[in-house]
Amino acid sequence: MSARVGTGERIGIIGGGILGIALARALALRAAGEVTVLEKEPRLAAHQTGHNSGVVHAGLYYAPGSLKATLCAAGRMSIRDYCLEKGLPYREVGKLVVASDESELGALAEIERRSIENGVPDLVRLEGESALRDVEPHVTGVAAVHSPHTAIVDYAAITEAMAQDVRAAGGSILLGSEVVAITRDGDTVRVRTATSEHTFDRVIACAGLQSDVVAKLVGADPSPKILPFRGEYWELAPERTDLVRGMIYPVPDPRFPFLGVHFTRGVYDAVHVGPNAVPALAREGYKWLSISPKDTWQSLRWPGAWPLAKQHWRMGVDEISGSLLKPLYFRKAQKFIPELRMSDLAAKTAAGVRAQAWGRGGELLDDFAVDQVGPVTVLRNAPSPAATSSMAIADYVIAHYLARTA
Structure with a gap:
């Protein structure tokens, strides 16, 4: 054609x-x-x-040959060139994907494999905490992959x-x-x-x-059908943003299309912690009190609702608990930066809502x-x-x- x-x-x-x-x-x-x-x-x-973290992804996670993999690679270059042409900010702050313990090394190796197949530029495998701290001085973990050209912009x-x-x-x-x-x-x-x-x-x-x-x-x-997930962010106190140079990500759970709570230095130097992934009660439900009975009922009556809930209810309980209880959210973040204090999570910023498609069988596309x-x-x-x-x-x-x- x-x-x-x-x-x-x-x-x-x-x-x-x-x-x-x-x-x-x-x-x-x-x-x-x-x-x-x-x-x-x-x-x-x-x-x-207008509600995302502004990351220009390099293509670490996506199945080789998928639309996400091929279009991300091409799109990254186009976004970079466009920002240079228009004088818009484009900062290659880099991303460190961290295995916190040996149980995550297999999943980290899979990310490394996919990254290589997807042509992620200048990817580096790091072993041991000292090597990780050469990139992010305050991080802890046993191994990581570093994507130095992962960038941040203002979408x-x-x-x-x-x-x-x-x-x-x-x-x-x-x-x-x-x-x-x-x-x-x-x-x-x-x-x-x-x-x-x-x-x-x-x-x-x-x-x-x-x-x-x-x-x-x-x-x-x-x-x-679209199932809305709210992603909530905390912002580091300005005097503590030196804890993060660029981006620090966990090894994601391959069962879910979410990356887990992570640290992102934004294009204007604020550092965000998050997002989580909480089922929203409205398509545009940016707050807990944003509730649409119509949207909620349509989600509950969708044939995929029960299979999804049966398979992932533990994840849902964990995410909702972290949303409602700051100490639980904090512990997810402190896992990667031991020096982090709860008071460093200074304020919740504007949340985003992800339009996640799901099928009749409960599968998340x-x-x-x-x-x-x-x-x-x-x-x-x-x-x-x-x-x-x-x-x-x-x-x-x-x-x-x-x-x-x-």
């Missing part, structure tokens, strides 16, 4: 996070047609894009810069435009918001936490997933490293789903 999008087509994009804007930019710069972005919030990057600023490119190329970005209906009308698609109606030749939905809702509007398979329903393309699962991969995902979608057909 050739990657040819019809010139002069009217293309609608649902969602103003970094994926939607990256797609709008790629199409506008290709002069593919009249590009319009519909974003329900009054600003761009309002949800996952909201990148999204705004790409939005300027869209507008400069003649595209439109309409804020406060929540999509409430999508209707096929012959060869065109009518998209209705609360205040307007638009007619497009093609539609691409990058709706994140609402991706299954939009998929339902176009008649796509209800599966996968790991790789990126895209559906096609006629002229409508729906991104169904785009968790981390989607921000890192955003420009590469845009190229991939254009090449594989927007090619003009006879």
